[in-house]
Amino acid sequence: MKKWLAFLAAVLLVGFVSGCGDDGDNPADTDQTPDPAYVGSAVCIDCHKDLDPDLVEAYLESGHPYKLNKVVDGQQPDYPFTPDFNPPAGFSWEDVTYVIGGYHWKARWLDS
Ligand code: HEC
Structure with a gap:
């Protein structure tokens, strides 16, 4: 359950941070760094289905991927x-x- 919550929190956090835009203060920002963008959970699931299929299944069945x-x-x-x-x-x-x-x-x- 804790892993599931961490995964959900990370999905939400990535969505939030991605919406903040580039303020130019981050030294990691270079011309090679792509602009932040919302990627959606499908990108996460691409890797995580191999890392922990049960966690991905629990996330999908939670209903959170179907909010909108x-x-x-x-x-x-x-x-x-x-x-x-x-x-x-x-x-x-x-x-x-x-x-x-x-x-x-x-x-x-x-x-x-
Ligand atoms: C290119 C592959 C890849 C993608 C894409 C990816 N991850 Fe991961 N993620 C990993 C790996 C590898 C780990 C480390 C797993 C481990 O050490 O058990 C990890 C770890 C995590 C952890 C920590 C899990 C734990 O048990 O502490 C979270 C949370 C997480 N990823 C969320 C995300 C989210 C949210 C996304 C999409 C925005 C995402 N990941 C996309 C490969 C990926």
């Missing part, structure tokens, strides 16, 4: 390990642009 989901072509986003569900009465997937959450728990519906 884009609705494409009016289809429910893919939520592995979660039963199908629908937008509130009177709305269809065609009306929804993003779903916040929805993994085994409550969902918030966005339209742009």
Whole structure:
């Protein structure tokens, strides 16, 4: 459980630090250093699935990788390990642009 939390915290921290931009004060910043960018957990999983497959599996099944989901072509986003569900009465997937959450728990519906 501790390893799982460390991995989740690292994913969140990388996302936060990546959003801070380059302030020019870091001596490690050189022309060869790529600009920080959000990479997403798929990049982490590429290596970590070989290092600790059980940890990656626990992370994937936690629901955290499915926090924000884009609705494409009016289809429910893919939520592995979660039963199908629908937008509130009177709305269809065609009306929804993003779903916040929805993994085994409550969902918030966005339209742009
Ligand atoms: C190129 C391969 C690679 C990538 C990509 C990678 N890691 Fe790692 N990571 C490693 C290795 C190797 C270790 C050391 C594992 C060990 O010593 O048991 C490690 C260790 C860690 C640890 C410490 C684990 C522990 O048990 O203390 C965390 C947390 C971590 N990585 C998070 C991430 C996150 C978050 C990302 C994506 C943003 C990421 N890693 C991407 C290879 C990678």
